[in-house]
Amino acid sequence: MMATSIVEPQTTVPSPRSHHVERLEPLEDFSYDDAIVRKFVTATVLWGLVATLVGLLVAILLVMPKLLEPLGWSSQFLTFGRLRPLHTNAAIFAFAGNSIFAAIYYSTQRLCKARMWSDTLSTLHFWGWQLVILLAAITLPLGITQSKEYAELEWPIDILIAVVWLGFFGGNFMMTLIHRRERHLYVALWFYIATIVTVTVLHVFNNLVIPTGIAKSYPIYAGVQDAFMQWWYGHNAVAFFLTTPFLGLMYYFLPKAAERPVFSYKLSIIHFWSLTFIYIWAGPHHLHYTALPEWASTLGMLFSLMLWMPSWGGMINGLLTLRGAWSKVSSDPVLKFFVVGITFYGMSTFEGPMLSIKSVNGLSHYTDWTIAHVHSGALGWNGMMTFGMIYWLLPRLYQAPLWSKKLAEWHFWLGTMAILLYIVPIYIAGLTQGLMWRAMDDMGRLSSPDFIEAVRASVPLWWFRVGGGAMFVTGIVLMVINHLMTWTHRPKVYDVPVYSARRLAPMPSVPTEIDTPTPTSTLQNAPVLGVAKTLDSWSNMTWHRRWERLPIRFTMFVVVSVVVASLFEIIPTFLIRSNIPTIATVKPYTPLELAGRDIYVSEGCYNCHSQMIRPIVAETKRYGEYSKPGEFIYDHPFQWGSRRIGPDLAREGGRQSSLWHWLHFENPQQVVDGSVMPAFTHLLETSIDFKKVADRVWAANKLGAPYDRELTEGPAMAKQQAEEIAAQIVSQGGPVMRTIEGGKTLLRMDSQAVALIAYLQRMGIDLFKPLDAPEQPATPTPVPAVAN
Amino acid sequence: MLSDLVRAIDYSDCAEVALVLFCVAFALMSYATLRLTRQATDKFASIPLSDKIQDPRVDLRNE
Numbered sequence: 001m002m003a004t005s006i007v008e009p010q011t012t013v014p015s016p017r018s019h020h021v022e023r024l025e026p027l028e029d030f031s032y033d034d035a036i037v038r039k040f041v042t043a044t045v046l047w048g049l050v051a052t053l054v055g056l057l058v059a060i061l062l063v064m065p066k067l068l069e070p071l072g073w074s075s076q077f078l079t080f081g082r083l084r085p086l087h088t089n090a091a092i093f094a095f096a097g098n099s100i101f102a103a104i105y106y107s108t109q110r111l112c113k114a115r116m117w118s119d120t121l122s123t124l125h126f127w128g129w130q131l132v133i134l135l136a137a138i139t140l141p142l143g144i145t146q147s148k149e150y151a152e153l154e155w156p157i158d159i160l161i162a163v164v165w166l167g168f169f170g171g172n173f174m175m176t177l178i179h180r181r182e183r184h185l186y187v188a189l190w191f192y193i194a195t196i197v198t199v200t201v202l203h204v205f206n207n208l209v210i211p212t213g214i215a216k217s218y219p220i221y222a223g224v225q226d227a228f229m230q231w232w233y234g235h236n237a238v239a240f241f242l243t244t245p246f247l248g249l250m251y252y253f254l255p256k257a258a259e260r261p262v263f264s265y266k267l268s269i270i271h272f273w274s275l276t277f278i279y280i281w282a283g284p285h286h287l288h289y290t291a292l293p294e295w296a297s298t299l300g301m302l303f304s305l306m307l308w309m310p311s312w313g314g315m316i317n318g319l320l321t322l323r324g325a326w327s328k329v330s331s332d333p334v335l336k337f338f339v340v341g342i343t344f345y346g347m348s349t350f351e352g353p354m355l356s357i358k359s360v361n362g363l364s365h366y367t368d369w370t371i372a373h374v375h376s377g378a379l380g381w382n383g384m385m386t387f388g389m390i391y392w393l394l395p396r397l398y399q400a401p402l403w404s405k406k407l408a409e410w411h412f413w414l415g416t417m418a419i420l421l422y423i424v425p426i427y428i429a430g431l432t433q434g435l436m437w438r439a440m441d442d443m444g445r446l447s448s449p450d451f452i453e454a455v456r457a458s459v460p461l462w463w464f465r466v467g468g469g470a471m472f473v474t475g476i477v478l479m480v481i482n483h484l485m486t487w488t489h490r491p492k493v494y495d496v497p498v499y500s501a502r503r504l505a506p507m508p509s510v511p512t513e514i515d516t517p518t519p520t521s522t523l524q525n526a527p528v529l530g531v532a533k534t535l536d537s538w539s540n541m542t543w544h545r546r547w548e549r550l551p552i553r554f555t556m557f558v559v560v561s562v563v564v565a566s567l568f569e570i571i572p573t574f575l576i577r578s579n580i581p582t583i584a585t586v587k588p589y590t591p592l593e594l595a596g597r598d599i600y601v602s603e604g605c606y607n608c609h610s611q612m613i614r615p616i617v618a619e620t621k622r623y624g625e626y627s628k629p630g631e632f633i634y635d636h637p638f639q640w641g642s643r644r645i646g647p648d649l650a651r652e653g654g655r656q657s658s659l660w661h662w663l664h665f666e667n668p669q670q671v672v673d674g675s676v677m678p679a680f681t682h683l684l685e686t687s688i689d690f691k692k693v694a695d696r697v698w699a700a701n702k703l704g705a706p707y708d709r710e711l712t713e714g715p716a717m718a719k720q721q722a723e724e725i726a727a728q729i730v731s732q733g734g735p736v737m738r739t740i741e742g743g744k745t746l747l748r749m750d751s752q753a754v755a756l757i758a759y760l761q762r763m764g765i766d767l768f769k770p771l772d773a774p775e776q777p778a779t780p781t782p783v784p785a786v787a788n
Numbered sequence: 789m790l791s792d793l794v795r796a797i798d799y800s801d802c803a804e805v806a807l808v809l810f811c812v813a814f815a816l817m818s819y820a821t822l823r824l825t826r827q828a829t830d831k832f833a834s835i836p837l838s839d840k841i842q843d844p845r846v847d848l849r850n851e
Contacts, residue, residue: 032839113841186835252836261833269821277810302807501841561813568806 025503031496032109036122038397040102041390043130045483047094048386049476054087056469062645063462065668065678076682077141080645081604085152086140091378092150092241094133099386100245101129101169104192106393107252108173111189112180113501121172128164132157143602144215147637148230150237151206155217158207165203170196177551181501185551187268190558191248193551194276197559198240201566206233210702212695216598218703223632224291227640228284232566235283242377244275246385250318250342253389257334263320267313274310276558278303280565285356288365289614290640291629297358304356311349318342333408337388340416344380348373363438366610366644368458369430372423379419379472387411387479394486399494403485407478414475422468429461433644438618446621451647456674583630585769588705589762592718592725594696595688596759599752600639603680610641611650611763624651624764631767636703646677651764658725659732661757683753684738688722690715722749725758 061067061080068075105122109115116122135157139145145152153161173196177189206229209217221229255262262268284292284300319342322329329335351373355364364370395402402408436454439447448454523533589597600606613619615626627650632638656664663670666684668677697714701707710717726749738748748754 107836110839111835113839181841182835184832184835186832188836255833255836259837261830261837265829265833266821266824269824270818273817273821274814277814281806281810299806303810499841564809565806 027500027502029498029500030115031498033105033116033119033122034397034494034496036116036119036126037102037106037393039126040098040105041393041397042483043098043126044095044102044386044390045476045480047090047098047133048383049473049480051087051090051095052469052473052476054083054090056466056473058083058087059462059466059469061678062676063459063466065676069679073682075678076680077143079603079678079680081607082141082143084607085145085149085604086137088150089136089140089152090133092237093136096242096246096378096382096386097129097133099382099389100195100241100249101125102393103249103253103389104173104245107188107248108176108192111182111186111252112176113182113499114176114180117172117175117179121168125164125168125172128160128168132161132164135160139215143604145602145604146207146209146217146219147601147604147606147639148206148219148226149234149642151203151230151233154215155207155209155211156214158203162200162203166196166200170200174551174555179503181504183504185554186252187262187265187272188248188252190272190554191244191251193555194272194558194562195240195245195248197555198236198244198280198562201559201562202233202236202240206230210699212699213692216695218636218699220703221636221638222703223635223638224293224629226636226638227287227290227632228292228296228570230638231286232280232283232570235286236280238377239275239279239282242382243279246345246382247271247275247314249385249389250314250338253392254318254321254338254342257332257338257388257392258322258325258328260321260323260325263317263323267317271310271314271317273561274313275307276561277565278306278310280562281568282307282356285361286642287640288356288358288361289616290612291627291632293629301356301358304353306353307349308353312346315342315346315349318345333405333412334388334392336409336412337384337391337415340412341381341384341388344376344384344419348377348381351376362614362616363434364430365614366642367430367433367437368426368461368643369434370643372426372430375426376419376423379415379422383419383472384415387415390479390483394483398486398490400486400489400491403482403489407482411475411478411482414471414478418468418471418475420468421471422465425461425464425468429458432457432461437622438616440618440621446618449622451622451644452672452674455645455676459674459676581628581630582633583628583767584771586631586633586766588634588700588707590717590721590758591693591697591710591714592721592755592758593762594700595690595693595718596755596757597639598696599683599756600759601637603683605649606639606641608641608643608645608677610644610648612640613648613650619648623648625767627764628767631764634700634705636700646675649760649763653761653763653765657732658728658757658761659734661760662729662734662753665753665756680753683756684751686752687750688718688752688755690718693718718755719749721758722754725749725754725761729754729757 057078058080061083065080068078071078105116132153136153139154139157140152144154146154151158173192177185177193208220210220211217219226219229251262251268281303282300284296285304286300288297288301290297319339322335322339325335329339354360355370355373391402391408433454436448436457441447523536526533611627613623613626620626660671662684664672664677665680667679667681668675693715697707697710701711726747729748734748738751
């Protein structure tokens with residue numbers, strides 16, 4: 001490394017207005033740590049490629065569900081249900097995560113005029129985060145999951161995330177703020193503070209679990225409460241992981257690239273506090289028409305609508321920052337990416353509140369409309385802002401000109417067109433699904449009674465998505481090439497400017513005019529009430545500017561605004577008994593059903609099937625009685641899902657015979673023509689680990705299930721029920737055993753499929769049981785005709 | 789005593805109280821932000837434009 005020294009003049013500093021001489025701190029030499037930024041940028045580029053490739057693969061699997069079957073035994077790790085969480089986690093935590101870390105490490109040092117407090121913590125953060133991503137890439141295909149969207153990772157990884165996020169990253173960031181040399185905390189830093197504290201709170205409270213092993217745990221919340229916590233987390237993960245840090249990125253890198261200050265600093269302050277105040281309330285809009293209490297759902301909608309104003313304020317602030325610089329946009333790919341990114345921010349933040357309106361949500365929820373919305377935000381806002389930042393950073397980090405500006409331009413146009421090619425067909429698919437699900441004829445019957453009809457209508461549109469996805473991946477490949485070639489042109493030794501400056505002195509006891517105006521009211525001599533004078537003084541914002549300079553206090557205020565808002569929603573949901581009325585006939589799951597439920601979770605069935613019938617006529621006609629909060633009190637974790645690629649399963653119990661389910665797992669297309677579900681033959685060929693049933697029963701009991709004999713005889717009871725289910729299958733025409741690899745045979749009663757069938761046959765039947773009726777497995781309907 | 793207090797609280801009011809709290813906080817914050825001087829906002833907005841060290845004592849000297 002080559003050091004370039006930049007020395008600041010040394011003077012004592014009298015303040016003529018305040019007649020105050022500030023004590024000078026000693027001069028210090030420092031340089032910015034760009035090596036850590038280079039690491040995070042490289043990780044962003046690589047994980048961006050991986051995340052989008054996995055996304056492309058899951059998109060292909062929806063139109064070609066048998067694509068990976070030739071892989072045989074290993075195809076069980078590559079099903080849609082297991083890969084979809086890998087795609088979302090890679091996109092959010094690997095691609096967007098590394099991107100925001102690159103942005104934060106680069107901009108924080110320069111905004112604070114200080115090197116990151118600890119290079120060791122920076123390095124630990126980088127490698128710790130990559131380890132988290134690697135563990136996610138290993139565990140999710142193995143079916144090790146908590147099944148909560150964007151919080152699928154199991155408890156040991158959750159602990160690692162907490163240590164890396166708060167211990168390494170948060171600690172290093174806060175200490176850098178404390179040791180900064182710029183008095184004012186620029187607004188981008190506020191967004192970073194909000195990101196760090198809120199994500200910590202969300203992560204910790206949504207992941208409170210009872211572990212039963214190194215790779216298995218159960219959330220302490222059940223049913224409605226678990227759903228509430230999950231979507232409080234899920235929505236705010238979008239808000240505080242995919243929005244606030246990217247706004248910080250926007251407020252720093254956009255002025256840098258445009259070489260002009262942000263259009264309105266006042267607007268940026270209002271933007272920040274509005275988002276911090278409002279976002280945290282909006283989570284319940286993900287649970288409209290579900291068993292969530294009505295008041296919580298309405299409150300979520302109301303606050304979501306309020307988000308329109310600050311979000312659009314932010315977008316306008318971003319776009320108007322380019323006033324007078326629009327000529328640059330035509331020639332600078334960085335600004336092009338930023339303009340499209342900010343525009344997508346505006347589109348997504350318009351659409352999000354619109355989707356939170358109950359009547360709109362009734363149509364859009366569980367359909368591909370949500371998927372289109374998410375991708376317009378993730379690809380358009382997060383993706384384009386990241387790409388813009390990377391192209392701006394590459395020449396500065398590698399101290400060499402960008403290898404090919406033309407390639408960057410190609411990336412921009414390919415990416416933009418790819419997003420449109422992706423989202424437009426998926427919007428159409430979402431609308432088609434929503435309208436087909438609810439359509440009824442003049443006689444009040446469902447026009448499309450078979451769920452598969454909407455799937456068949458969607459498949460051609462899903463093919464367009466594959467095309468759009470492939471184009472987006474191609475754009476990222478161009479960026480990888482540009483990154484690699486720019487890196488190869490780097491100097492042998494990086495030039496590292498060394499700055500020489502003083503530390504910040506303690507806050508002056510006498511306020512200075514610019515930094516801390518004296519809080520006197522302009523109404524001092526006016527004939528008005530004292531309250532008016534106080535309000536006038538208060539509104540001079542002296543107090544706010546003092547907070548801004550005290551990072552710990554400022555952080556505490558952010559925490560308070562987030563926590564207070566959360567508690568107003570969470571406490572009532574957890575404390576009012578009327579929110580979750582119990583149902584006398586709803587009993588805990590049997591040991592075998594618990595084992596089956598674990599398989600349902602592990603296979604990621606919730607990625608395609610909901611378990612929540614909304615009180616909407618078309619839905620009760622299709623699926624049966626709408627879901628009640630009391631039906632889910634033993635559900636750890638809840639399995640309501642968020643989309644329906646397949647039909648809702650809330651009342652699946654007794655709907656089909658056990659043999660039908662067996663055949664469905666073996667080859668879905670043989671019982672449902674046109675099904676896009678993959679085969680789950682491994683469930684037919686893998687035996688149940690009955691020993692683990694005891695742990696599962698213990699956990700359910702600890703979480704409130706009133707078990708008795710199950711606690712000591714759980715495995716034996718599970719075997720007995722498995723024999724009964726297997727007998728049912730055999731009596732319905734199924735074989736007694738199955739030949740598996742190596743010529744061995746597996747008795748039907750020992751296969752995992754039987755446990756899963758036990759769980760499926762239990763779904764939603766308790767509500768209709770007479771009081772004090774003995775536990776009976778659901779009565780199967782006649783065996784349907786098999787296609788082949 | 790504490791349990792009596794908790795039992796006496798009507799949680800259904802939480803939503804309305806929260807809405808009022810939010811509106812008050814938002815109104816005060818907006819009003820206060822709009823009162824910021826142009827001089828201050830221009831200074832703050834220019835921070836990211838330069839990586840040069842802006843020692844705050846320079847501000848005092850330049851007054």
